[in-house]
Every structure is written in structure tokens, then in C-alpha cells.
Amino acid sequence: MDIQNRISEIYEEIVDIRRDFHKNPELSQQEFRTQKKIEEYLNLWGIENFRCAETGVVGIIRGRQAGTTVGLRGDIDALPINEKSNASYCSINPGAMHACGHDAHTSILLGVGKIMKEVADSDESFFGNVKLFFQPAEETIGGGKRMVEEGCMINPDVDYMLGLHVMPYIDAGKVELKYGKLNASTDTIKIKINGKSAHGAYPDKGTDAIVIAGNIITSLQTIVSRNISPLNSVVISLGKITGGVKDNVISDEVEMSGTLRALDDDTRNFVKKRIEDMVTNTAAAYGGTAYVNFSEGYQALINNDEVVDVIKENAEKILGRENIVFKEFPSLGAEDFSYFSDVAKGAFFHLGCGDSKNGIDSPIHTECFDIDEKCLKIGIQLQVENILTLLNK
Structure with missing residues (x-):
């Protein structure tokens, strides 16, 4: 035909x-x-x-x-x-x-x-x-x-x-x-930070989860700029953050979520490990704890x-x-x-x-x-x- x-x-x-x-x-x-x-x-x-x-x-x-x-x-x-x-x-x-x-x-x-x-x-x-x-x-x-x-x-x-x-x-x-x-592959990142609540006038009595969150956000940006080759494309974007109950109360909990994009499994797994290490260790340095959960998306x-x-x-x-x-x-x-x-x-x-x-x-x-x-x-x-x-x- x-x-x-x-x-x-x-x-x-x-x-x-x-x-x-x-x-x-x-x-x-x-x-x-x-x-x-x-x-x-x-x-x-x-x-x-x-x-x-x-x-x-x-x-x-x-x-x-x-x-x-x-x-x-x-x-x-x-x-x-x-x-x-x-x-x-x-x-x-x-x-x-x-x-x-x-x-x-x-x-x-x-x-x-x-x-x-x-x-x-x-x-x-x-x-x-x-x-x-x-x-x-x-x-x-x-x-x-x-x-x-x-x-x-x-x-x-x-x-x-x-x-x-x-x-x-x-x-x-x-x-x-x-x-x-x-x-790229896609993974959803979910981070939970735990601190200790206190009156906002006496911050030394608590552990501020919002301060920990701010430092984690800043630290994560260095993974792409300092741990990954400039010739290899990776995206870490945090699009949502929630925490705190009142303007004069030290927050004891913050949750953040975002997306991770990578172009091969080696890079994907390396970045996941770096995120986990940075989140855990940054929280510990400020007296709190934090945990990361990844929900795997597309390959x-x-x-x-x-x-x-x-x-x-x-x-x-x-x-x-x-x-x-x-x-x-x-x-x-x-x-x-x-x-x-x-x-x-x-x-x-x-x-x-x-x-x-x-x-x-x-x-x-x-x-x-x-x-x-x-x-x-x-x-x-x-x-x-x-x-x-x-x-x-």
C-alpha cells in the first residue's frame, strides 16, 4: 500500500x-x-x-x-x-x-x-x-x-x-x-524542624525553629553552587514554609516543602544525601532537630x-x-x-x-x-x- x-x-x-x-x-x-x-x-x-x-x-x-x-x-x-x-x-x-x-x-x-x-x-x-x-x-x-x-x-x-x-x-x-x-527526575522534599517554644521576650529560654529554618534554606542553596559541577544541572526549590502560632511566641515547629530536579540517578542520590546531612546538622547546631522525607516522582x-x-x-x-x-x-x-x-x-x-x-x-x-x-x-x-x-x- x-x-x-x-x-x-x-x-x-x-x-x-x-x-x-x-x-x-x-x-x-x-x-x-x-x-x-x-x-x-x-x-x-x-x-x-x-x-x-x-x-x-x-x-x-x-x-x-x-x-x-x-x-x-x-x-x-x-x-x-x-x-x-x-x-x-x-x-x-x-x-x-x-x-x-x-x-x-x-x-x-x-x-x-x-x-x-x-x-x-x-x-x-x-x-x-x-x-x-x-x-x-x-x-x-x-x-x-x-x-x-x-x-x-x-x-x-x-x-x-x-x-x-x-x-x-x-x-x-x-x-x-x-x-x-x-x-529531569522529580522528588518532593518535605522538611520538619523541631525546636522549643518560649515567650518572644525571652528567646534564650527556647529554641527557635524559624531561625533554624532560615539557616537551612540558606545552606541548601550551596549544594547547587558548591557541591555540583557547573556543567551539571540541578534544581532545589523550596516553595512552601509554615510555622509559628503567634507573633510574640518563639516557634517550636516549622515545616517546609519543595522540589528536587536532577538529570541522572547518581546526582539525584548525592543531592538527597547532602540535603539530609545539611538539614540534620544545621538543626543540631542551633539546638533543635530536623527530619527530611523524599517522595519520589518521575524518573x-x-x-x-x-x-x-x-x-x-x-x-x-x-x-x-x-x-x-x-x-x-x-x-x-x-x-x-x-x-x-x-x-x-x-x-x-x-x-x-x-x-x-x-x-x-x-x-x-x-x-x-x-x-x-x-x-x-x-x-x-x-x-x-x-x-x-x-x-x-
């Missing part, structure tokens, strides 16, 4: 699907209509599927003979934002909006599934399998982890993983690639060079070398595609969805975000070619 021509033929159908998802956004762990619509399309096209992670869906396209298995992930949840748009497909659900492009990701993945099913049915030499992961709750609890824990990467076992994210700062028709480190996303090479070669073939942008620095933002790529060789890339000349350039996570819909066709073309290349490996 002429794959490129077939993608052009289904393009309008995919646009309609995207607009329907955009008009009916659902927040994380509430993607029930979205799940049902995905299942309807997969069933219509004869694609085997089952539910996963409560509101997610896994589709499987099986080749006629065993071989490589390639997985693709598309996230499906929306954000708690009120959309500001005059488009006919503007959100009809107050307080919910596809402001991160997950409607586009879902539609691209459906388009890829439709094309790959037709390829598998028409080609007797089609070896291997394609697995489609429609992932819920990317914006909150990390639905990727739940899907992997529930076995989405096995039976058949996934050998390669592909993922993408639309980006409005890149015009449609371009892609952004990155070898190696792409996104660092590190692209596999072999898979990036495949994406690069196909992007050059489809879009031209001049339309490939290489991301210079990794992002300290999080991306739970890392749970999939920790299990199989994987790569994640950015698909241009902007149109700067016509004002389609609002950042993701904003109330005016939209896409140049021709990115849907490009995304399907790239992912189909990437799958075929990896299956042939």
Missing part, C-alpha cells in the same frame, strides 16, 4: 477526531469518555485492545510472525484550565482544557494505529508487533508508572518505545531532537541514541534536514514517558505544532493554546516510518 497517500486520505478524519477530543476534555483519572471513544475507534478498525490503569487503553497489532515489538505512547488527560477560544471545537467542559496537546497526541496515536493495522493486514511479510499505549493521568500521578506496573510492556515484550510531544515554539513541519538527557528521561538515530533519519527523509532542530540543553521539567523508556530502548521527541505567522504560538498550559493541525499528519508520518524502521531491525 502507498502509506503516504493513505495517511493523506485519513487526515481529515484524524482532524475531526482531534477536535472532538479537544471539545470534550477530561481531567486526570476522569478520562472515561475519552477511554470509550478510543475503544470505539480501535474496535472499528479491528485493533485488539484492553483497559489498563483504570482509564487507559492498550492496543495491540500483531504481525503474522514473531519479531520485534515497538510501543508508542500518547497521553490522554486534560488540564484544569478554562479555555479562551473562539474555535468551533473550544472546550465545552468548564474548568477543563486540552492545554498541553494531549488531544493531538491521542489522535496521532490513533492515526498510527489505523495505518499500521492496514499495513499488517495487507502485508504477509509483516513481522513483529505494535503496541499502542493511551496513557491517563500524565499531568498528575504519572499514569505511565501505573501502566508499566500493570504489565503493559509484556506479552508481547516491548523492545523499542517511541513518544512525542507537540510544542508551539516550533512551527509545524519541524521537529526537535535530543540525544541523551532530555527531562529522568534519557533518550537512547540508537532510537534517536532512527527518528533523525526518518525526519530528514520526510521533512528535510533543514527542518530538524537539536535541543541544546535538557529540560528540568518532568515527563513520565521515562517509565516506559526505563524498560525498553526509547526516545522522545518534540513535534512542531506552531504557526508563528498566524499567531498559533501560545505556550502549553495556557488558556489560549492551540495547534496548527497539519502537525497531526506529520506526526503520523514520522511515527509510522519509525515503527517500520525499528521492526526491520
